[in-house]
Amino acid sequence: MDKATVNNIAKLARIKVSDAETESLAGELTNIFDWIEQLNEVNTDNVEPMTSVVAMAMPSRVDEVNDGDDAERVLKNAPDRPADGSSFYAVPKVVE
């Protein structure tokens, strides 16, 4: 795994990584994936991928509103809100 791959993964994961860290991550991730490679020893051609560890039917419920209309509680931990106090999260401008 080279630095370009690490930078690409970091971009996909939306994590800012310094140049120095890119270098060490490339080494660490290479080691980890070398270790993971041993899984290729196992023939899994006719094996179904696991979907659930406990065999159970997915529960369903009536599709009805049972909560809501509680904007202040939802926004309680917001790092930034509009200056006028309206019920929104504030973020940097997305559309020019």
Place this chain on the structure above:
Amino acid sequence: MPTVNNALTDLTIAAARDGLDKGDFTSKELTEAHIAAVEAARDLNAFITETPELALKRAKASDERRAKGKAASGMDGIPIAVKDLYCTEGVETTAGSHILGGFTPPYESTVTQNLRDAGAVMLGKTNMDEFAMGSANITSYHGNVINPWKLDDGKDRVPGGSSGGSAAAVAGHLALGGAGSDTGGSIRQPASFSGIVGMKPTYGRCSRWGMVAFASSLDQAGPMTRSVEDAAIMLQSMVSYDAKDSTSVDQPIPDFAAALTGDIKGLKVGVPKEYRLDGMPGEIETLWQQGIDWLKDAGAEPVEISLPHTKYALPTYYIVAPAEASSNLARYDGVRYGLRVPGDSLDEMYENTRGEGFGAEVRRRIMIGTYVLSAGYYDAYYVKAMKLRTLILQEFQQAFEGVDVMLTPTAPSPAFAIGEKMDDPVQMYLNDVFTVPASMAGLPAISVPGGLSDEGLPLGLHLITKPFDEETLFRVGGVLEEAANFTAQPSYLGGAS
């Protein structure tokens, strides 16, 4: 420095419950003793947030219930430590991360709500590896936790992880029980390192609602206590079917403590030969053999079994868990709660927030997960891992056709000094080599203190049973506990040393 009343902090949950019932002391007195212990032991760094006022309020309410003859459960009035991964109403919840700094949930997780309803008294929120990713409690934004077990070499040892704060709190007699969580061994491995009991129930027994998610197909809540009976009592107040968690399982809930009959005559105990690793310390091997002999002496029949895919469980875990983590942790974007680090664009704000808010191990695992789920690698890694997981599960199912329980070591070593095993992530990951297979198959498992290492540090023995057979787990665990007669205590107790 407050004086610690060791007569109260040395109790088990069962003994404290009986003392409260008899009126020997009140929950207020019990809680005050533990608050003093927590304050006196701050150098262990076991707690991120202490909640003494809340604890005293709940203790008072408990005493009032008991005075009316209406104790809610065996946990009513019992002071406990809660891992900082449970969302707790009005109490800051960080999951050991900078990125959740300042987050105060307006709601309570199902498991901690169940404990509250049972009358348990929360002393505070315990330190943990960041987002439960670690085996030594050295990845927390809030600093390392120190194991109360010390040798005379002057080195501080890790308590194990990720539930290291709860483990240190229970081992150091700062709390009578601790709520932990286990994804690949995060309750059982720290229990082994700290000389206490740590139990993970079957996946689906405890609701995950309101627990900060790491790897949703593996995460499971469980108790950390100083006896097997206490683990049974505490688990009783944690489990429930919960419609708010779609993987919560609606199964009858037995009386777990009633399963501790001491009778294991005729039970078949599987001893998986693949857990005998090359280079495993002799003291681990010796203790394991001792455990087999103890169960045999109690009338059980040891059977050698084979689980050939055991060695693939850990590398499989390091695809599955990071993949799920990379998805779960995508929610930390600096928009709705926690840390926000400004940027010139929305993307830059995300990148800055996540770069600064996540620690090195969490960044590394998110990147592993992002890679194994990315276009072109999904089949080679993620699908391959899910196929391996099927094989691991099938192998356990087949083995359990012939045995009732399995016995293995909990961890491949005793607690190590802070600073050791830190250079190579894979070396650190190997701590969970014995606990991860049961996690991959969703099976209940428990670590019980078995004895001391040559140097004098605790070592755990690990039992695994079939899904939803926690009763056999507790029954065999109780027999193991009695045979081991583990009475050694850490040198650092209740802040009293």
